Amino acid sequence: MPTAVPPRPVTALRGVGEALARRLNVLGIHTAQDLLFLLPQRYEDRTRVVPLGELRAGMRVAVEGEVQLTEVAFRGRRQLLSRIADGSGSLTLRFFYFTAQQQQGLARGARIRCFGEVRRGAAGLEIVHPEYRRVAADAAADSEDHLTPIYPATEGVTQGRLRMLVGLALQQLATEELRDWLPAELLRRAELPSLRDALLLVHRPPADCPVDALMSWRHPAQRRLAFEELLAHQLSLRLLRQKIQSEPGWPLPGDDRLKNQLLQALPFKLTAAQRRSLGEIERDLERDKPMLRLVQGDVGCGKTLVAALAAARAVQAGHQVALMAPTELLADQHAQNFQRWFTPLNVPVALLTGRQTGRARAALLEGIREGHAPIVLGTHALFQEGVQFGSLALVIVDEQHRFGVHQRLALREKGSRDGRQPHQLIMTATPIPRTLAMTAYADLDVSVIDELPPGRTPVKTVALSETRREEVVQRIRSACLAGRQAYWVCPLIDESEEMPYQAAEETAQALAQALPELRVGLVHGRMPAPAKERAMRDFNRGLIQLLVATTVIEVGVDVPNASLMVIENAERMGLAQLHQLRGRVGRGTHESSCLLLYRSPMSQLGRERLAVMRDTNDGFEVARRDLELRGPGELLGTRQTGLQQMRVADLMRDADLLPDVQRAAQRLLAQWPSHVQPLISRWVGRSEQYGRVG
Numbered sequence: 001m002p003t004a005v006p007p008r009p010v011t012a013l014r015g016v017g018e019a020l021a022r023r024l025n026v027l028g029i030h031t032a033q034d035l036l037f038l039l040p041q042r043y044e045d046r047t048r049v050v051p052l053g054e055l056r057a058g059m060r061v062a063v064e065g066e067v068q069l070t071e072v073a074f075r076g077r078r079q080l081l082s083r084i085a086d087g088s089g090s091l092t093l094r095f096f097y098f099t100a101q102q103q104q105g106l107a108r109g110a111r112i113r114c115f116g117e118v119r120r121g122a123a124g125l126e127i128v129h130p131e132y133r134r135v136a137a138d139a140a141a142d143s144e145d146h147l148t149p150i151y152p153a154t155e156g157v158t159q160g161r162l163r164m165l166v167g168l169a170l171q172q173l174a175t176e177e178l179r180d181w182l183p184a185e186l187l188r189r190a191e192l193p194s195l196r197d198a199l200l201l202v203h204r205p206p207a208d209c210p211v212d213a214l215m216s217w218r219h220p221a222q223r224r225l226a227f228e229e230l231l232a233h234q235l236s237l238r239l240l241r242q243k244i245q246s247e248p249g250w251p252l253p254g255d256d257r258l259k260n261q262l263l264q265a266l267p268f269k270l271t272a273a274q275r276r277s278l279g280e281i282e283r284d285l286e287r288d289k290p291m292l293r294l295v296q297g298d299v300g301c302g303k304t305l306v307a308a309l310a311a312a313r314a315v316q317a318g319h320q321v322a323l324m325a326p327t328e329l330l331a332d333q334h335a336q337n338f339q340r341w342f343t344p345l346n347v348p349v350a351l352l353t354g355r356q357t358g359r360a361r362a363a364l365l366e367g368i369r370e371g372h373a374p375i376v377l378g379t380h381a382l383f384q385e386g387v388q389f390g391s392l393a394l395v396i397v398d399e400q401h402r403f404g405v406h407q408r409l410a411l412r413e414k415g416s417r418d419g420r421q422p423h424q425l426i427m428t429a430t431p432i433p434r435t436l437a438m439t440a441y442a443d444l445d446v447s448v449i450d451e452l453p454p455g456r457t458p459v460k461t462v463a464l465s466e467t468r469r470e471e472v473v474q475r476i477r478s479a480c481l482a483g484r485q486a487y488w489v490c491p492l493i494d495e496s497e498e499m500p501y502q503a504a505e506e507t508a509q510a511l512a513q514a515l516p517e518l519r520v521g522l523v524h525g526r527m528p529a530p531a532k533e534r535a536m537r538d539f540n541r542g543l544i545q546l547l548v549a550t551t552v553i554e555v556g557v558d559v560p561n562a563s564l565m566v567i568e569n570a571e572r573m574g575l576a577q578l579h580q581l582r583g584r585v586g587r588g589t590h591e592s593s594c595l596l597l598y599r600s601p602m603s604q605l606g607r608e609r610l611a612v613m614r615d616t617n618d619g620f621e622v623a624r625r626d627l628e629l630r631g632p633g634e635l636l637g638t639r640q641t642g643l644q645q646m647r648v649a650d651l652m653r654d655a656d657l658l659p660d661v662q663r664a665a666q667r668l669l670a671q672w673p674s675h676v677q678p679l680i681s682r683w684v685g686r687s688e689q690y691g692r693v694g
């Protein structure tokens with residue numbers, strides 16, 4: 001069994017003291033080896049020195065010349081100007097920050113090599129703040145022999161310093177062994193170079209290396225590293241799955257009495273897709289291995305009901321079910337639905353939120369501990385200290401994309417009792433392509449609900465300039481007077497947390513004035529919970545006709561009579577969010593509309609997003625286009641997957657590697673299990689090492 005040499009701290013390198021080490025830590029560099037895995041973001045070709053006479057504005061180039069004149073000038077602000085020439089032409093170097101020493105170094109007659117972006121200045125071409133160094137007068141032939149890597153920047157560590165440090169780490173690589181955890185056989189199969197060759201190439205690409213390939217991350221050396229990183233993430237999630245499933249679950253016998261009662265009371269039938277997903281869930285529940293299943297389905301496809309039917313199975317068997325929702329609003333709404341479904345069947349439904357205090361909370365907690373509360377709904381407060389379940393057999397997480405992986409993990413630990421793990425049902429409306437799903441959710445089985453209940457009319461979406469606000473107000477008036485209801489979602493003015501709710505308050509006032517015949521309500525995240533709840537309930541019952549809101553209503557809210565959604569500043573919102581918001585209407589049988597108000601001028605991205613929304617109502621299509629526009633990191637959300645923290649790999653760009661990565665993961669686990677943990681440790685951030693044993 002190979003043993004890993006303990007990595008040496010970065011301070012073991014020449015010239016690295018505590019202060020520098022701390023700054024390097026910011027870049028995730030703790031050991032000398034970590035430096036090797038600090039990968040360049042891009043490269044610059046400084047191997048060719050361009051004659052000054054050939055320069056054009058916009059070029060990033062290496063040039064060399066002799067200083068003709070250096071002077072301090074005052075053009076609005078104090079600056080150092082230095083003019084260099086090489087016989088073919090001349091160039092100005094402009095510095096706004098400089099030291100006396102620098103000024104001396106640039107004295108007339110000095111020969112310097114510099115690098116930077118050429119631009120057109122007041123007196124011809126110039127480079128502002130070039131990187132430069134003095135060269136000996138006769139050293140014209142001494143040019144760089146490899147492309148220059150540009151590393152991620154951090155405060156207090158210059159590029160030159162980083163290059164030097166990486167150089168030291170590379171020197172060590174020559175004498176010390178850096179273990180390649182990918183067996184040669186796997187590399188051959190995937191046609192990838194060894195780790196050592198890959199690292200040498202990415203840090204010191206030879207001058208003739210195809211820059212295009214490097215810049216687009218298609219070079220085999222880069223792909224080798226991306227492969228290894230994807231593999232490490234894959235392994236980490238698979239280990240997590242193994243770990244959870246190494247404990248027995250709660251086999252729930254196939255007793256459908258409660259489920260059938262629930263179904264009989266419904267005014268509609270399950271869709272075929274709901275039935276299929278439920279079937280997959282039920283098969284999992286009968287086994288003594290804990291279920292780990294994700295149900296993916298577009299907004300409005302009816303995931304809540306599927307969850308309730310799965311819950312019925314656990315309750316029938318005498319166990320408890322916990323359902324966790326990302327917002328209080330949604331937890332509250334689920335509680336209403338579950339109460340409507342289960343109370344007539346004599347199954348109590350409890351709602352636990354962070355708000356409950358005192359005696360009521362104590363009583364509720366005791367009921368949960370003693371197992372008297374068969375169904376408990378709530379926010380993440382459900383899994384905080386002090387909440388203990390008597391016999392929790394099923395955990396349901398709604399709108400998973402709103403939770404972090406860590407919350408998902410905390411929940412797993414919480415659920416474990418008497419050496420048994422509860423089944424887990426995770427629900428998300430974020431539809432992602434299959435290869436991505438296999439990577440992001442490698443620890444989960446996936447069921448897809450790819451069908452909406454019948455009778456829904458597709459939502460008509462239009463984009464309107466906000467100058468047509470008056471018309472929009474008229475549309476709200478006529479929709480509401482015809483018995484429908486409407487949402488008005490307020491702008492995200494900027495990133496500040498204060499603004500959205502202020503805007504919502506002001507908009508609510510203005511709309512109430514413009515529409516005196518309607519009852520206008522308001523809901524935003526800063527309102528006290530009871531007020532929020534009251535507004536939602538009143539909207540639900542139709543007492544409020546127009547609900548002005550921030551994006552708190554984005555997930556889950558279900559009021560079928562609402563048929564008009566107005567979204568202000570829609571051009572600023574992401575596609576996933578717009579699609580979620582739009583999903584709040586079109587839930588009943590009435591024709592529904594979504595009006596996207598935008599403010600000109602719009603960015604290209606904003607324009608494209610609105611076009612996607614107009615073109616399609618299909619969540620998978622929206623996700624696909626979103627992926628094209630933004631890349632997967634944002635689509636999946638940083639928080640829940642940890643994938644955003646990947647250093648080399650990019651799920652979109654490297655998607656073609658994924659099938660090989662899956663196969664390699666399987667083979668490594670089976671044939672080289674001792675390589676698994678070192679690989680994970682090398683690539684996956686400590687907090688993300690879900691599969692870490694012990």
Ligand code: ADP
Pocket residue numbers: 268269270271274297298299300301302303304305429453454556558560587
């Ligand atoms: P989501 O999948 O977005 O969570 P919900 O579970 O909130 O969707 O369901 C949306 C609406 O569709 C709810 O009002 C729900 O009662 C209704 N619904 C669910 N299943 C069906 C069905 N098979 N037929 C008709 N309506 C359904």
Ligand code: MG
Pocket residue numbers: 303304398556
């Ligand atoms: Mg839902």
